[in-house]
Amino acid sequence: MNSFDNVWEEIHSTQEWGQYPAEHVIRYVARNFYKKDRKNTKLxxxxxxxxxxxxxxxREGFDVFAFDGSPSAVEKTKKRLE
Incomplete structure (x- = not known):
């Protein structure tokens, strides 16, 4: 599989990028989705x-789907979720 943009494949295949969720994402999700039925909320x-x-x-119980154009990033995500 080829990356959509080889720059991202190079980044994800050679270094760690984004180990922690961004605070603004956590705040957005908490404000908009925490009071909903998480297992039936698709993100x-x-x-x-x-x-x-x-x-x-x-981890917060949402029905989450993930996508990335970098094969190395996808592999890192799979390992993180194991």
């Missing part, structure tokens, strides 16, 4: 990178 982490947001959303 898409588009451009998931190393999976920090995907992991956070899954």
């Amino acid at each position: 898409l982490d588009f451009g998931c990178g190393g999976g920090a947001h995907t992991w956070y959303l899954a």
Whole structure:
């Protein structure tokens, strides 16, 4: 599989990028989705990178889907979710 942009594949294949979910994402999700039925709330982490947001959303009980154009990023996300 080829990356959409080889710059991102190079970044994700050679270094750690985004180990922790961003504070603004946590605040947004808390404000807008914490009072909803989490297991029936589907969220898409588009451009998931190393999976920090995907992991956070899954851990919080949301039905989360993730996508990235970098094969290395997808592999990092899979490992993080194991």
